[in-house]
Amino acid sequence: MDLQPGDFxxxxxxxxxxxxxxxxxxxxxxxxxxxxxxxxxxxxxxxLAYGGPIARALARLYVDVLRGIPVLVLILFTYYGLxxxxxxxxxxxAGVIALSAFATAHVAETLRGAVESVPAGQMEAAKAxxxxxxxxxxxxxxxxxxxxxxxxxxxxxxEVVKGTTLLSVIGVVELLLASQQVMARNxxxxxxxxxxxxxxxxxxxxxxxxxxxxxRRFSYLRY
Amino acid sequence: MIDYHFDWSVISRNSGRFxxxxxxxxxxxxxxxxxxxxxxxACAYARLSGKPWLAWPVRGYVELIRCTPLLLLIFFxxxxxxxxxxxxMDKFQSFVLTLSLYAGAYMCEVFRAGLASIPKQYVEAAKAxxxxxxxxxxxVVLPVMIRITLxxxxxxxxxxxxxxSLAAAIAIPELTFTARQINANTFRVMEVWLTxxxxxxxxxxxxxxxxxxxxxxxxxxx
Amino acid sequence: MAGNVLLQARKVHKSFGExxxxxGIDLDVAQGQVVSLIGASGSGKTTFLRCVNxxxxxxxxxxLLDGEPVGYRMEGGRxxxxxxxxxxxxxxxxxMVFQQFNLFPHLTAEENVMxxxxxxxxxxxxxxxxxxxxxxxxxxxxxxxxxxxxxxSGGQQQRVAIARAVAMQPRLLLFDExxxxxxxxxxxxxxxxxxxxxxxGQTMLLVSHEMLFVRDVSHHVVFMDQGRVAQAGPPAEIxxxxxxxxxxxxxxxxxxxxxx
Numbered sequence: 280m281d282l283q284p285g286d287f288x289x290x291x292x293x294x295x296x297x298x299x300x301x302x303x304x305x306x307x308x309x310x311x312x313x314x315x316x317x318x319x320x321x322x323x324x325x326x327l328a329y330g331g332p333i334a335r336a337l338a339r340l341y342v343d344v345l346r347g348i349p350v351l352v353l354i355l356f357t358y359y360g361l362x363x364x365x366x367x368x369x370x371x372x373a374g375v376i377a378l379s380a381f382a383t384a385h386v387a388e389t390l391r392g393a394v395e396s397v398p399a400g401q402m403e404a405a406k407a408x409x410x411x412x413x414x415x416x417x418x419x420x421x422x423x424x425x426x427x428x429x430x431x432x433x434x435x436x437x438e439v440v441k442g443t444t445l446l447s448v449i450g451v452v453e454l455l456l457a458s459q460q461v462m463a464r465n466x467x468x469x470x471x472x473x474x475x476x477x478x479x480x481x482x483x484x485x486x487x488x489x490x491x492x493x494x495r496r497f498s499y500l501r502y
Numbered sequence: 503m504i505d506y507h508f509d510w511s512v513i514s515r516n517s518g519r520f521x522x523x524x525x526x527x528x529x530x531x532x533x534x535x536x537x538x539x540x541x542x543x544a545c546a547y548a549r550l551s552g553k554p555w556l557a558w559p560v561r562g563y564v565e566l567i568r569c570t571p572l573l574l575l576i577f578f579x580x581x582x583x584x585x586x587x588x589x590x591m592d593k594f595q596s597f598v599l600t601l602s603l604y605a606g607a608y609m610c611e612v613f614r615a616g617l618a619s620i621p622k623q624y625v626e627a628a629k630a631x632x633x634x635x636x637x638x639x640x641x642v643v644l645p646v647m648i649r650i651t652l653x654x655x656x657x658x659x660x661x662x663x664x665x666x667s668l669a670a671a672i673a674i675p676e677l678t679f680t681a682r683q684i685n686a687n688t689f690r691v692m693e694v695w696l697t698x699x700x701x702x703x704x705x706x707x708x709x710x711x712x713x714x715x716x717x718x719x720x721x722x723x724x
Numbered sequence: 725m726a727g728n729v730l731l732q733a734r735k736v737h738k739s740f741g742e743x744x745x746x747x748g749i750d751l752d753v754a755q756g757q758v759v760s761l762i763g764a765s766g767s768g769k770t771t772f773l774r775c776v777n778x779x780x781x782x783x784x785x786x787x788l789l790d791g792e793p794v795g796y797r798m799e800g801g802r803x804x805x806x807x808x809x810x811x812x813x814x815x816x817x818x819x820m821v822f823q824q825f826n827l828f829p830h831l832t833a834e835e836n837v838m839x840x841x842x843x844x845x846x847x848x849x850x851x852x853x854x855x856x857x858x859x860x861x862x863x864x865x866x867x868x869x870x871x872x873x874x875x876x877s878g879g880q881q882q883r884v885a886i887a888r889a890v891a892m893q894p895r896l897l898l899f900d901e902x903x904x905x906x907x908x909x910x911x912x913x914x915x916x917x918x919x920x921x922x923x924x925g926q927t928m929l930l931v932s933h934e935m936l937f938v939r940d941v942s943h944h945v946v947f948m949d950q951g952r953v954a955q956a957g958p959p960a961e962i963x964x965x966x967x968x969x970x971x972x973x974x975x976x977x978x979x980x981x982x983x984x
Contacts, residue, residue: 469582
């Protein structure tokens with residue numbers, strides 16, 4: 280059977296480089312965002328849980344504000360705003376910054392919840408054996424909080440992957456926009472939306488699997 | 503800060519448009535939540551029916567929706583359905599359909615957990631006074647379940663309201679689309695986006711406060 | 725046995741998987757009588773009660789209420805399960821009070837009592853409210869009619885649950901260890917309400933560990949042991965002349981009580 284122009288498989292083969300570039304953009308922006316927001320969110324979450332009154336109030340304000348504004352608005356604001364102040368960053372980075380700012384708020388809230396779910400007696404017992412605060416965190420509290428953190432953290436990861444589609448609005452050619460550009464050439468609208476959907480499914484399923492594996496790995500942490 | 507002179511007149515000149523846009527977003531969210539709740543409830547009962555031919559398709563629907571980016575879903579339904587021969591929906595109907603399908607999947611999980619968490623003793627007490635199966639659902643199980651899930655329903659409403667920003671992608675004149683248009687026409691970047699953000703934030707907070715009050719009113723379950 | 729027989733159980737069997745919980749129960753309750761089931765936990769008392777109200781379905785034998793089989797009808801010599809509607813109608817004639825009260829948490833005390841009256845008996849709201857008020861007054865809770873379950877003590881909740889059951893004017897009222905979940909100081913108020921009901925001629929079948937109450941209020945006491953009726957008779961006979969070793973040892977646990 281010879282594939283003709285207009286056949287889905289033919290067009291898919293034609294579009295392979297564009298789609299691959301889109302997947303790379305989606306995966307790399309997701310990975311960067313998850314990495315940055317996990318680091319910043321953990322720090323901010325610790326401030327929420329243990330910070331002084333002023334630091335805590337500021338962190339709370341940040342978290343509540345960022346969670347109350349749609350991600351798309353954050354992205355557009357960051358994109359236009361940075362340009363306005365002469366900070367010339369490509370759309371890709373503006374998008375990653377906005378997504379990270381959003382995900383940081385979620386990770387922070389998750390971490391606070393997880394840390395506070397560790398029974399108070401654990402902190403006291405750690406104090407009683409003479410551990411200093413960073414040690415108490417690293418060796419006693421965080422390992423226990425980890426298990427509570429995993430499911431919502433994985434969820435945030437899924438949200439981030441889905442959120443990267445919004446970068447298309449500021450012109451980042453990620454998977455969704457790449458697919459749309461392909462459709463503009465061959466008019467196979469249904470086929471390529473379904474293809475894009477399938478790719479997202481695979482990426483998200485991979486993250487969910489990873490999360491499940493991590494949960495199994497840490498399932499011994501019960502209390 | 504670099505030289506930027508705020509000129510808020512752009513906001514006051516367009517206050518009517520902002521208000522309309524905000525109202526439209528809220529309306530879309532509430533409508534989609536209502537349809538999504540009905541859909542979600544039906545799906546939750548299907549999942550708990552014990553009939554695999556009902557439960558599995560619903561499970562597939564829920565997982566599929568949860569793994570698919572909303573923006574892709576919006577485009578697929580708006581541009582894709584006509585390709586499949588389903589014409590006749592304008593962009594508003596198409597968006598409400600999308601957001602309802604989206605909300606339905608999330609509400610299905612909320613209601614499923616809610617129904618599963620109702621102690622079976624309540625159902626037994628309802629049996630003992632002679633209520634029939636549908637009466638037990640209508641007068642005991644559903645009212646209790648709604649009260650249990652009220653916080654999740656409110657969170658979903660707020661999420662959906664934020665999600666209406668994506669309607670901008672198919673040129674529905676809600677808040678984000680309107681802000682973008684005014685931004686493009688006036689280049690008052692800071693004023694426009696600060697206003698849009700503040701409006702989203704204030705609405706989300708107001709909704710949250712309002713819904714907490716409703717929850718407290720119905721907090722007869724401890 | 726005196727009077728009309730209201731409830732008749734014949735050779736009732738019930739298994740949960742491999743475990744046979746009821747191994748052929750025979751038991752009669754006459755109109756206006758108070759019959760008590762006693763026995764160690766796991767002896768099948770509660771299961772039997774739940775079978776009478778169709779919260780469990782018995783596997784074999786029959787349970788007759790007013791001569792009518794509960795849960796089944798015979799069709800060509802085979803048992804056939806009744807429709808849900810028919811089962812609900814039978815349940816409406818049998819009231820049940822539970823160990824854990826099981827008040828509907830979203831309804832006030834009054835609404836809890838009214839629900840069955842309006843939805844099952846089809847009474848108008850005003851009449852149902854009046855009946856609810858009457859029965860809440862009888863259990864001493866008229867002042868609490870607008871309270872939600874979480875605002876009431878355990879004893880008060882159980883009294884509302886009793887009002888909810890009696891208000892339906894059931895032919896038979898089942899009590900399943902209704903004081904077991906209560907703090908000791910709240911037990912008396914619930915027992916007082918039950919005694920009042922017994923004296924008013926309400927037919928009652930109860931499972932209880934309150935031996936003094938059982939002795940003083942029952943017309944007939946049934947000692948169950950490992951899924952069988954081990955001994956049955958008037959309280960004087962059961963408590964005064966326990967035949968079997970097992971009944972003696974069971975009652976022995978309450979020995980201090982009867983010395984009073």
